[in-house]
Amino acid sequence: MLLFLYLFTLLNSFSPEVKIEYAWLRPAAKGMNSALYFNLNNVSSKADALYKVTSKIAELVQLHATVKNDDGTMGMKEIKQIAIPANAVVKFEPGGYHVMLIKLKKRLRVNSKIEFTFYFKAGGKVKVTAVVKKE
Amino acid sequence: MNSRIFFFCISLSIFILLLSNGCSKNLPEDRPSGLKSIQLLNQDSSIVNFPDEFKGNILLLSFIYTNCPDICPMTTHNMQMIQEQLKKEDINNVRFAELSFDPLRDTPYILKEFGDIRNIDYKNFMFLTGNEQEIRKILNTMNILAIPGDTAKTENGGIVYFYTHTDRITLIDKDGNIRNEYSGSKANIQQIINDIKTLGD
Numbered sequence: 001m002l003l004f005l006y007l008f009t010l011l012n013s014f015s016p017e018v019k020i021e022y023a024w025l026r027p028a029a030k031g032m033n034s035a036l037y038f039n040l041n042n043v044s045s046k047a048d049a050l051y052k053v054t055s056k057i058a059e060l061v062q063l064h065a066t067v068k069n070d071d072g073t074m075g076m077k078e079i080k081q082i083a084i085p086a087n088a089v090v091k092f093e094p095g096g097y098h099v100m101l102i103k104l105k106k107r108l109r110v111n112s113k114i115e116f117t118f119y120f121k122a123g124g125k126v127k128v129t130a131v132v133k134k135e
Numbered sequence: 136m137n138s139r140i141f142f143f144c145i146s147l148s149i150f151i152l153l154l155s156n157g158c159s160k161n162l163p164e165d166r167p168s169g170l171k172s173i174q175l176l177n178q179d180s181s182i183v184n185f186p187d188e189f190k191g192n193i194l195l196l197s198f199i200y201t202n203c204p205d206i207c208p209m210t211t212h213n214m215q216m217i218q219e220q221l222k223k224e225d226i227n228n229v230r231f232a233e234l235s236f237d238p239l240r241d242t243p244y245i246l247k248e249f250g251d252i253r254n255i256d257y258k259n260f261m262f263l264t265g266n267e268q269e270i271r272k273i274l275n276t277m278n279i280l281a282i283p284g285d286t287a288k289t290e291n292g293g294i295v296y297f298y299t300h301t302d303r304i305t306l307i308d309k310d311g312n313i314r315n316e317y318s319g320s321k322a323n324i325q326q327i328i329n330d331i332k333t334l335g336d
Contacts (some may be wrong), residue, residue, distance in 0.1 A: 013320075026208055026282065033295075034205040053143040059289035066205050073280050074206045074320070075299035094209050095320055101204070103289050107252070135212045 017044045018123050023130035030107045040090040051081035052119040058083035059103035066095050108132045151161040165312040169276045175265035178247040193229045193334055194307040197319050198279050200237035201249040210319030236281035238264045308334050
């Protein structure tokens with residue numbers, strides 16, 4: 001039992017676990033853009049970072065942040081990776097971080113489900129299914 | 136007795152006057168929109184004389200582009216929430232319009248798709264597009280910034296561009312005066328509804 005606990009702790013210390021929760025995206029027409037939102041819940045004691053998301057649904061998938069400029073205008077910028085501190089939740093939500101889905105290959109209808117693959121620096125690849133929701 | 140009635144009527148008049156002044160103080164002073172009549176197209180490709188079309192009604196006007204994945208859908212959602220709430224409260228003197236500052240891509244067909252996918256009730260809600268120069272005049276008059284900038288290249292080599300833009304919903308009274316301005320994406324829906332009620336009929 002002690003050996004099992006030791007191995008579990010050791011494994012956990014080298015392999016951060018980030019749970020992807022509440023994944024949803026906006027409805028949009030084919031050829032247009034949408035955004036994917038979710039919570040990254042790091043339940044481990046090690047920090048990690050999300051650096052890529054892929055999906056067949058769009059021609060291009062990027063990590064983005066919505067930013068407010070000094071003149072009050074709103075814009076977006078691509079970000080290379082997003083740090084997820086240990087035992088913390090990083091929210092991707094409207095008006096903030098989002099995964100940008102550029103040039104959708106098909107129409108996103110409410111309640112349809114779309115597959116994504118998340119890439120973490122330490123945690124590796126994680127497959128996620130997100131649902132299309134109206135806000 | 137007559138003097139009592141007279142005193143009561145005077146007191147009531149002063150009370151009503153004070154009450155109405157108090158309400159109007161919730162909203163900034165009238166500001167003429169300065170908009171000149173311009174022909175635009177709605178989502179059905181019908182000609183809309185803007186802003187004349189809306190005179191006589193309260194107008195809630197926002198500024199969007201449909202390639203926007205985050206801020207503009209939030210604005211549209213807020214407009215829709217206000218529309219639904221007013222419908223529930225049987226307030227029928229308000230019209231909703233969303234003007235695209237990206238008319239080259241936002242054709243009537245694209246605007247219709249954007250609205251249809253969100254189940255927009257077009258009874259008193261429309262999307263507007265038009266000639267690029269004419270739209271630029273409207274944006275300048277209403278102090279709306281919309282600057283094409285960030286670009287991305289798709290796997291097929293296509294270039295996609297996005298806008299840095301003002302995030303706004305504008306409240307215009309039935310005489311065409313600007314009465315208040317709000318964040319579009321983070322609008323306080325109840326505040327806007329209260330302002331609409333303050334404007335009344």
